[in-house]
Amino acid sequence: MxxxxxxxxxxxxxxxxxxxxxxxxxxxxxxxxxxxxxxxxxxxxxxxxxxxxxxxxxxxxxxxxxxxxxxxxxxxxxxxxxxxxxxxxxxxxxxxxxxxxxxxxxxxxxxxxxxxxxxxxxxxxxxxxxxxxxxxxxxxxxxxxxxxxxxxxxxxxxxxxxxxxxxxxxxxxxxxxxxxxxxxxxxMTCPGFEYPRPGAPLHFIGPATVSAASEHPLPSWWADLDGSRPIVHVTQGTVANDDLGRLVEPTIAALAEEDVLVVATTCGGRLRPGALPGNLRVADFLPYDDLLPRCAAVISNGGYGGVNHALRYGVPVVVVGASEDKREVAARVTWSGAGIGRARASASPRAIRRDVRAVLDEPRYRDRAKELATEIAAGPSMDDVVKLITA
The missing domain is CATH 3.40.50.2000 (Glycogen Phosphorylase B;)
Incomplete structure (x- = not known):
């Protein structure tokens, strides 16, 4: 022991x-x-x-x-x-x-x-x-x-x-x-998502977070995620939700006329009153281990854990973020080739639409995200992690 x-x-x-x-x-x-x-x-x-x-x-x-x-x-x-x-x-x-x-x-x-x-x-x-x-x-x-x-x-x-x-x-x-x-x-990532650091005491163990339906129950509209349209998930993370006008609301506007299903998590935030497009589904929280395998793209404010959770399932990402460590995450997204990173506090609907269309239409982003998913899957199991800690 x-x-x-x-x-x-x-x-x-x-x-x-x-x-x-x-x-x-x-x-x-x-x-x-x-x-x-x-x-x-x-x-x-x-x-x-x-x-x-x-x-x-x-x-x-x-x-x-x-x-x-x-x-x-x-x-x-x-x-x-x-x-x-x-x-x-x-x-x-x-x-x-x-x-x-x-x-x-x-x-x-x-x-x-x-x-x-x-x-x-x-x-x-x-x-x-x-x-x-x-x-x-x-x-x-x-x-x-x-x-x-x-x-x-x-x-x-x-x-x-x-x-x-x-x-x-x-x-x-x-x-x-x-x-x-x-x-x-x-x-908690793979080597392909971190800059080379010769001599640094790094052990790449992949993302550790688990997000299952037992913690976040499925909403009534879950059956709509039937694969008939590409699913694009947007989130501002678990903390920065005082103003959903930074990313979530511009994404909703950007993709309102696109042939995709937009799934937004508000994590305690509130959308502005008004009519919402028919291709939008909203929840406070969702089980990522059920949602992400269905997604064609994820739009995020750059939380390291959330981005790596998406990469675990081979989902390309668009990151728009500049607070805390978000600028660094955006830089790694671009550097790794698994998506598009913007070191900005917010983005216009036009810019978001352009970046989402790029990651959906250009195979190189999904191909690279899948390569990182393979790296993550080949990494240590939780048994290996425990052995490393207790060695």
Missing amino acids: TRVLVCVQPARGHVGPTKPIVEALLTRGHEVAVVTGARYRETFEKLGATVRVLPPEADFDETDLDGSIPGRAGLKGLKLARFELVNFVRAIPAQLSVLDLDVDVVLCDPLFMAGLALVRREQRPRVLVLGFLPFMPPVPSGPNSAILKALAPWVLGPAQRQARDALGEDPGMRFTDWPLHSDGVLQ
Whole structure:
């Protein structure tokens, strides 16, 4: 039996891919403790894990980020990015206060910045990183990379100083680089979707998230997905749904006259009142493991987990996103050839229609997505992942 400590930020996009790994460890007889926010305590306790809740100063409510994180409201763009990086690093002392390191292995969320403190210790358990984000964000890429690199000191500097204050000394590395000093990164994709990183401690394990009908019941219109028309799924992810006018509504308008069936998930958001086209079907959430095999294309704001979930089933993607790590995901979509990535906060119906028609009509996108699906299928099984963790 191996004693495993799992540290994960209280966000759906982080908990979703972590939960199957925790369940697999418990099912195979290992001892698992989880440190996360109050919102997800029950999620892990139901699996049989011991849960320690983060102190209030390190916890937050992803459904009300502005209300639960003082100082966040009103910030946008790079100012918001700079604030959030500082906030992640500021949580280090509070996170460390609830970590019981009498374990064999620590599985750590890359944004759970107590990992920075752990990898610097000479005497410590093995530390493995849960790679459900693009490896080593932020790594500026794409057509505006020179501009982003020039801005990096302004964006990263405050958080780097905060890391020095939290640790009581210079960390000896850039705070974003701590996964490089871990004992391995369980990267939840395949090699074809990540830039080559010679020497990086990467273990490609494929997407871990499971999304079944047992969690998200099928809607009454599910029989309409009969394959008579290409199915195009659009989502803004699980968090950024305060304004569906960024991507979901422009997609609905863009494809209203196309011979496709548009399936939109709102994830708690609300469409503007008004008539909706006949080729639209809407749900709050849907089981991806049932939906995605039926899809001809996915339009996304660039969540790493959601994009890789689509690639698991060989579905080409159109990504429009620029917040958090979305710019990096968009760049990887274009680089990998599995779709079209736009590092933008929103897109017009005309632009969306053009990109969707491209991924539907040009075989190279689907062919490449299928190649990545084959890579993912050839990757480690969950038994292999558990062995890697408990070795």
